[in-house]
Amino acid sequence: MRLYEYESKMLLEKYGIPLPKRILVKTPEEAAKAVEELGGKAVIKAQVLTGGRGKAGGIKIANSPEEAKKLTEEILKMKINDFPVVAVLVEELLNIDKELFLACTYDEVAKQRIMLISDAGGVDINEVVEKDPSRVYREWFNPFYGMMAFKAKKMADFLKLPKDADRALQSVIMRLYNLAVDYDTTLAEINPLVLTKDGKIVAADAHIEIEDDAMYRQQQRLEGMGIHDRPSTPREPTEFEKLAEENDMSDHRGVAGRAIDFGGSLGCIIGAGGGSLTTFDAILRYGGNPANYCEVGGNPPVKKVYGLAKLVLSKPGVKGLLVCHNVYSNSRVDLVARGVIKAMLDLGINPAEYPVVYRGAGAFEEDGYAILRKYGVRYYDRRLGMDQAAKLAVEMLKLIEEKEKEGKSLEEAQKEVAQYIKTEEFVKKVLGEEVAKKVLEGL
Amino acid sequence: MGVFVKVEVNPEKCKEAEKLVEICPVDIFAVKDGKVVVVEENEDECTFCNLCVQYCPEGVKYTKLY
Amino acid sequence: MGILIDENTRVVVQGITGREAASFTEWMLDYGTKVVAGVTPGKEGMKVHGVPVYNTVKAAVENHDANTSVVSVPPRFTKDAVMEAIDAGIELVSVFTERVPRSDVIEMIQFAKDHGARIIGPNSLGSIVPGKAKLAAIGGPTEETNKAYTPGPVAVLSRSGGMMTETCSLMSVNGIGQSVAINVGGDPIIGSMFHELLPLLEKDPETRAVVIYGEPGTVAEETLADYIKEHGFSKPVVAFIGGGFVDKMPGQRFGHAAVIVTGKKGSVEGKKEALRDAGVLVADYHSEIITLLKEVLKMK
Ligand SMILES: Nc1ncnc2c1ncn2[C@@H]1O[C@H](COP(=O)(O)OP(=O)(O)OP(=O)(O)O)[C@@H](O)[C@H]1O
Numbered sequence: 145m146r147l148y149e150y151e152s153k154m155l156l157e158k159y160g161i162p163l164p165k166r167i168l169v170k171t172p173e174e175a176a177k178a179v180e181e182l183g184g185k186a187v188i189k190a191q192v193l194t195g196g197r198g199k200a201g202g203i204k205i206a207n208s209p210e211e212a213k214k215l216t217e218e219i220l221k222m223k224i225n226d227f228p229v230v231a232v233l234v235e236e237l238l239n240i241d242k243e244l245f246l247a248c249t250y251d252e253v254a255k256q257r258i259m260l261i262s263d264a265g266g267v268d269i270n271e272v273v274e275k276d277p278s279r280v281y282r283e284w285f286n287p288f289y290g291m292m293a294f295k296a297k298k299m300a301d302f303l304k305l306p307k308d309a310d311r312a313l314q315s316v317i318m319r320l321y322n323l324a325v326d327y328d329t330t331l332a333e334i335n336p337l338v339l340t341k342d343g344k345i346v347a348a349d350a351h352i353e354i355e356d357d358a359m360y361r362q363q364q365r366l367e368g369m370g371i372h373d374r375p376s377t378p379r380e381p382t383e384f385e386k387l388a389e390e391n392d393m394s395d396h397r398g399v400a401g402r403a404i405d406f407g408g409s410l411g412c413i414i415g416a417g418g419g420s421l422t423t424f425d426a427i428l429r430y431g432g433n434p435a436n437y438c439e440v441g442g443n444p445p446v447k448k449v450y451g452l453a454k455l456v457l458s459k460p461g462v463k464g465l466l467v468c469h470n471v472y473s474n475s476r477v478d479l480v481a482r483g484v485i486k487a488m489l490d491l492g493i494n495p496a497e498y499p500v501v502y503r504g505a506g507a508f509e510e511d512g513y514a515i516l517r518k519y520g521v522r523y524y525d526r527r528l529g530m531d532q533a534a535k536l537a538v539e540m541l542k543l544i545e546e547k548e549k550e551g552k553s554l555e556e557a558q559k560e561v562a563q564y565i566k567t568e569e570f571v572k573k574v575l576g577e578e579v580a581k582k583v584l585e586g587l
Numbered sequence: 588m589g590v591f592v593k594v595e596v597n598p599e600k601c602k603e604a605e606k607l608v609e610i611c612p613v614d615i616f617a618v619k620d621g622k623v624v625v626v627e628e629n630e631d632e633c634t635f636c637n638l639c640v641q642y643c644p645e646g647v648k649y650t651k652l653y
Numbered sequence: 654m655g656i657l658i659d660e661n662t663r664v665v666v667q668g669i670t671g672r673e674a675a676s677f678t679e680w681m682l683d684y685g686t687k688v689v690a691g692v693t694p695g696k697e698g699m700k701v702h703g704v705p706v707y708n709t710v711k712a713a714v715e716n717h718d719a720n721t722s723v724v725s726v727p728p729r730f731t732k733d734a735v736m737e738a739i740d741a742g743i744e745l746v747s748v749f750t751e752r753v754p755r756s757d758v759i760e761m762i763q764f765a766k767d768h769g770a771r772i773i774g775p776n777s778l779g780s781i782v783p784g785k786a787k788l789a790a791i792g793g794p795t796e797e798t799n800k801a802y803t804p805g806p807v808a809v810l811s812r813s814g815g816m817m818t819e820t821c822s823l824m825s826v827n828g829i830g831q832s833v834a835i836n837v838g839g840d841p842i843i844g845s846m847f848h849e850l851l852p853l854l855e856k857d858p859e860t861r862a863v864v865i866y867g868e869p870g871t872v873a874e875e876t877l878a879d880y881i882k883e884h885g886f887s888k889p890v891v892a893f894i895g896g897g898f899v900d901k902m903p904g905q906r907f908g909h910a911a912v913i914v915t916g917k918k919g920s921v922e923g924k925k926e927a928l929r930d931a932g933v934l935v936a937d938y939h940s941e942i943i944t945l946l947k948e949v950l951k952m953k
Pocket residue numbers: 164187189194195196197198199203235236237238239240243265266267335336348349350
C-alpha cells in the first residue's frame with residue numbers, strides 16, 4: 145500500500161525525523177489560512193499516489209494567502225498520471241542548500257534490505273544516477289544484525305557534510321531503517337532530504353510503501369494513526385472493473401476477476417495468473433482488440449465464473465469470446481465450462497450460434513468437453529497452444545468485423561462466423577495444415 | 588434443478604439432515620421444517636465428491652445432465 | 654540421480670493436516686515420493702494418508718531420517734517453520750505458502766545461507782523429476798501429472814506454477830520430456846533464483862537444454878543473463894517471458910530507489926534483450942518454445 149506524502153510524514157515524525165512545518169488542507173480557503181499561519185509564504189503540494197508531482201506541476205510556491213487559494217484550486221482539479229489529487233499539503237518553505245537522497249528498500253538479488261544515499265537528491269535523481277552511478281552509496285543489511293551505528297556513519301561519511309549535519313544525518317539514517325523494519329515497508333524514501341542553509345537536515349518529501357502481505361500485522365496501528373488500507377489500483381476502476389471485483393469478492397474460494405477494462409471487442413475469460421498474461425500477450429501481438437483482461441484460477445465456484453462470464457458477454461462492444469486456460473491442476477475444466485455456458489443461456493445466447501474459441505485442459509476435462517459438446521461449442525484441448533488459441537480468436541473477430549463492413553448485422557455476422565470457425569478450413573487457414581491436423585485429430 | 592447437475596434427496600431415508608448439510612462442501616443441502624432439502628441455486632456447484640452418497644447411500648443421488 | 658530430488662528423497666510435510674497439504678501429500682505419495690512424516694504442532698500421533706504426524710521437525714528427522722521439507726503453513730508461521738526445519742538438519746525446504754512478508758523471507762533465506770541449506774520458494778507450487786519424485790502440489794493428481802510431465806532431456810525453471818505445467822504439457826505432447834521442472838516461486842524475493850539453479854543443471858548429465866519461463870517485474874531474468882555472460886553455460890537455454898503487455902499498462906510506476914538498486918526496470922522487453930544478449934533463445938509466442946527446443950535438440 146502506497147502512502148500519501150502527508151501519511152508518510154506522519155510516520156517519519158513518529159520516528160523523530162525532522163520535518164518542515166505543515167498543514168493538510170482540502171479546500172482553497174483552508175490553504176489560504178494555512179499559508180497565513182506559516183508566515184505568508186509556503187509550498188503547496190498535491191497529495192497524490194504517484195511520483196513526479198513536481199515535474200507535473202503539482203508543487204508550487206505561494207507567496208501570499210491569495211496566491212495559495214488560486215494555486216490550491218488549480219491543483220485540486222489536477223490528475224497526475226491518472227491519479228486524482230485528494231488534498232493539498234501546505235508546507236513551510238525551506239531554505240535549501242543541498243538536496244540529498246536517502247532510501248531503504250529490498251535488494252531482490254542480495255535478498256537483504258539495502259539503503260541508498262546520494263547527494264544528487266531532487267526530482268532528477270534517476271537521470272543523474274544513470275549517468276554517474278558513483279553518486280550513490282549502497283549499504284546492505286544482514287537481517288539478524290540489523291542497523292549498526294558504524295553503517296550509518298559510513299553512509300553519512302559518503303556525503304562529507306559539516307560535523308553537525310553529519311551527526312544529524314546519521315541519526316536520520318538509523319531512524320529510517322528502524323521505521324522500515326518496524327512497518328514492513330517495501331520502500332521508505334526521502335527525496336529530497338534537505339540540508340538547509342543554516343545546516344539542518346529536514347525531510348522535504350517522503351514516499352513510503354507498506355507491503356500488502358504484511359498488512360495483517362500493520363493494519364491496526366496504521367488505522368490508529370488514521371491511515372486506512374486501500375486497494376493498490378493504478379487508476380480509478382471502471383464500472384465493469386468494479387462489478388467484476390464485486391463478483392470476485394462474493395466468495396472467497398478461487399479467483400474469477402482481476403478484470404481490467406480494455407474497451408475492445410474480444411471478450412476474454414482467461415486463466416490463471418501466468419496463463420492470462422501469456423494469452424493476453426498473444427492477443428495483442430496478433431493485433432487483436434481485447435475487451436478485457438481477467439484471471440480465473442484457484443478453482444473458483446461455478447457462480448463466480450458465471451458472474452464474470454455474464455459481465456464480459458454483456459459488456460458493450462463485445463462481439464466474440466475467447467475462453468483459454470492453461471493446463472491446471474486445481475481449477476476444474478468442467479466447472480469453468482458450466483459457468484460460461486450458464487452465463488450464455490441466461491443472456492439468451494445460444495452457445496452453438498455464438499462465436500467462441502474455447503481451449504481448456506486439465507482436471508475433469510472429459511466432463512468439461514461433454515458439456516461443451518452438448519451445447520454445440522467447438523473446444524480445443526491441450527494440444528492447442530494458448531497463443532494459437534489467441535490467434536484463432538483474433539482471426540474470428542476479424543471475420544465478424546469484415547462481415548459487418550459488408551453490411552450484415554452483428555447477429556448475422558456472429559451466426560455465420562460461429563459456424564465457419566468450426567470448420568477445418570478455418571483452423572488450417574489460421575494455423576497451417578500441420579498444426580491444424582494435429583490439434584483437430586479425434587476432436 | 589441445476590442446468591448441469593440434478594441432486595435428489597429422500598428426507599425419509601436421510602434422517603440426520605444437519606449432517607448432510609455439514610458434509611457437502613458446496614452447500615447443496617439445507618434443512619427446512621426439520622427435513623433435508625436441496626438448494627436449487629447451488630446444484631450446479633456439485634463437484635461429484637460423493638461424500639453425500641457415502642453418508643447416505645439410500646437417500647441421495649446426483650445425476651449429470653449432459 | 655535426479656536434480657534436487659529423486660526416488661530416495663525423504664520428505665516431511667510441515668502443516669500436513671491443512672486442507673491443501675493433505676491433498677498434495679496424497680498426490681505425492683501416489684506419485685511414488687517418499688513422504689515419511691508430517692508436522693503439525695499439537696497433533697502428534699495422528700496419521701494423514703498413513704503418514705505419521707509429529708509436533709516437531711526434530712522428531713520427524715530423528716524417527717524417519719527426513720532430509721527434505723515441504724512447508725505449507727499459514728504465512729505468519731512460515732518463517733519459523735522454515736527455520737525449524739533447517740535447524741533440525743533439513744537440507745532442502747520447498748515453501749508452498751504464498752503471501753509471506755518479505756522481511757520474513759529475507760530472514761529465512763539468511764538462516765538457510767548460514768546453515769548451508771537450500772530454499773525453493775516461497776509461493777512455489779513445487780518441483781518434479783518426472784517418473785521419480787515430486788514436491789508439493791505440482792501437476793496435481795498422478796493422472797494429471799503424467800499427462801503433463803514426462804521424463805526427458807530438458808530442465809524447466811518457471812516463476813509461474815500453472816504455466817510450468819502448461820509448458821511441460823505442451824512439450825510432452827510434442828515428444829519432449831523433462832529432466833526436472835522447478836517452480837522457483839512467484840514472489841519477488843525467493844530462496845533460489847534462476848541463476849542459482851543453473852550450476853545444478855550444468856552438472857546434470859541428463860539435462861541437454863533448459864527452458865526458462867519468466868514474468869514481468871523483478872530482475873530475475875536480467876540476473877540470469879548477467880550470470881550466463883559472466884560464468885558461461887554449456888547447454889542451450891530457451892526463454893519465454895509472459896505478460897509483455899504489462900510494460901504498456903498505466904500505473905506501473907516504481908519509486909526512484911527500485912530503479913537505482915537494480916539499474917533496470919524489470920520490463921519484459923528489457924528482459925528479452927538482456928537474455929538475447931547473453932545468447933539465450935527467446936520465444937515471442939509460448940508455442941515457439943517447442944520450435945526452438947526442436948532446433949536445439951536437433952529433433953524433427
Ligand atoms: N518544503 C519545501 N521547501 C522548499 N522546497 C521544497 C519543499 N518541498 C519540496 N520542495 C522542492 O520541490 C521539489 C519536488 O518536491 P517533492 O520531492 O516533494 O515532490 P515530487 O516531485 O513528487 O518528488 P518525486 O520526484 O520524488 O516524486 C523538491 O525537490 C524541492 O526542490
